Every structure is written in C-alpha cells, then in structure tokens.
Amino acid sequence: YLIKLGHKNIGCIHAPEKYYVNSERISGFKAALKENGIAMENSNFLDGGHTLETSYQSALKLLCSKQSITAIFATDDIKALGVYKAAQSLSLNIPNDLSVIGHNDYEFSSMITPRLTTIKVPIYELGIAAASKLFSLINNKKEEPNLILSTSFIYRESVCQKN
Numbered sequence: 001y002l003i004k005l006g007h008k009n010i011g012c013i014h015a016p017e018k019y020y021v022n023s024e025r026i027s028g029f030k031a032a033l034k035e036n037g038i039a040m041e042n043s044n045f046l047d048g049g050h051t052l053e054t055s056y057q058s059a060l061k062l063l064c065s066k067q068s069i070t071a072i073f074a075t076d077d078i079k080a081l082g083v084y085k086a087a088q089s090l091s092l093n094i095p096n097d098l099s100v101i102g103h104n105d106y107e108f109s110s111m112i113t114p115r116l117t118t119i120k121v122p123i124y125e126l127g128i129a130a131a132s133k134l135f136s137l138i139n140n141k142k143e144e145p146n147l148i149l150s151t152s153f154i155y156r157e158s159v160c161q162k163n
Contacts, residue, residue: 001101001117001159002071003033003036003038005099005160005162006161006162006163007070007071007162008038008070009044009067009068009069009070009071010033010038010044010069010071010072011045011046011062011063011067011069011071011072012026012029012044012045012046012073012075013048013055013058013062013075013079013082013083014026014029014045014047014074014075014079015048015049015050015075015076015079016047016049017047022075025075025103029075041067044062044067046058046059046061048075048079048082051078052078052082052085053082054082055074055079055081055082056083056085057082058079058082059083059085059086059087060086060089062086063086063087063090063098064090070099070162071098071100071101071159071162072101074101074103075103076103077102077105077106077108077116077118079102080100080102080103080109080116080118080158081102081108081112083098083100084100094158095114095157095158099158099159099160099162100116100158100159101116101117101118101119101158101159102117102118102119103118103119103121104119104121104123105118105121105154109156110156114157114158115157116156116158117153117154117155117156117157117158118153119151119152119153120151120152120153120154121149121151122150125149129149133147
C-alpha cells in the first residue's frame with residue numbers, strides 16, 4: 001500500500017525476530033520491498049523491543065538517521081504508537097510528513113489522531129483456535145500443526161500519498 005502511494009524509503013519497527021509471528025511479518029515486509037525493487041537498508045529496519053518506550057526510542061533513532069524516511073511499517077500497533085510519540089517529539093505531522101501503518105488493530109488504533117491505518121488480526125478467533133488446539137492436545141487428538149486466519153487491511157488517516 002505504501003509503495004503504491006509512492007513511498008520508496010520505508011522504515012520498519014519490529015518486535016524481536018525470535019518469535020514466529022514477528023519473523024513472518026518481517027519476511028513479508030522484506031518481500032514487498034524486494035518485489036518492488038526497493039533496497040532494504042539495515043538502518044531502516046530496527047527492533048522496537050516489547051514496550052512503548054523501546055519502540056519510541058527505535059523510532060527516534062530511525063527518524064533521526066540520514067535516511068529521510070517517509071513511511072514506517074510497525075509490526076504491531078504498540079510500536080506504531082511509539083512512532084506517533086517520536087513523530088510528535090520531532091514535530092513531524094502524520095501523515096503529511098510521515099505515513100504510519102500498524103498491525104493488529106487494537107482498540108486504541110481507531111481512537112488516536114490521526115486514526116491508525118493497520119492490519120486487523122482476528123484476536124478473538126485466534127483465542128478460540130488456540131483453546132481448541134490445546135484441548136485436542138490434552139485429549140491426544142491429531143490436529144493440523146498450523147492454522148492461518150485471514151487478516152484485513154483497515155484504511156484510516158495515518159497514510160497519505162508521497163509526492
């Protein structure tokens with residue numbers, strides 16, 4: 001989506017790669033850049049840790065680099081909130097100076113200003129599926145090892161066209 005809107009210098013604030021879900025999101029981000037002929041610079045790709053504060057610090061580092069980042073993909077909405085905080089600290093306007101996309105669609109994502117463009121994960125359905133798998137394991141029933149639930153893209157106001 002960011003690439004279609006003309007963004008070429010896109011940063012990523014991610015969670016530690018040791019967790020499967022994070023490595024999958026990071027792989028998708030890298031694949032999108034590669035498919036569109038955009039070089040992946042290591043300096044555009046920072047671990048935001050697990051907290052709002054560590055995400056904020058990573059976003060500051062990324063935005064203060066000489067990379068002229070025009071957009072950031074955050075692998076979860078907490079990290080996107082850290083990006084919002086960093087943008088505010090640097091007097092950057094979202095989306096005019098910096099476009100931001102998150103992931104998960106937490107409740108606060110539609111309440112912050114501007115409302116966060118994000119990828120909705122069906123959290124409730126994930127919980128049901130996890131409980132079902134757990135009961136199957138307890139009862140020695142065979143189940144598929146991996147279950148992939150559909151996500152959806154939520155278009156909101158935190159992204160704009162790059163001129």
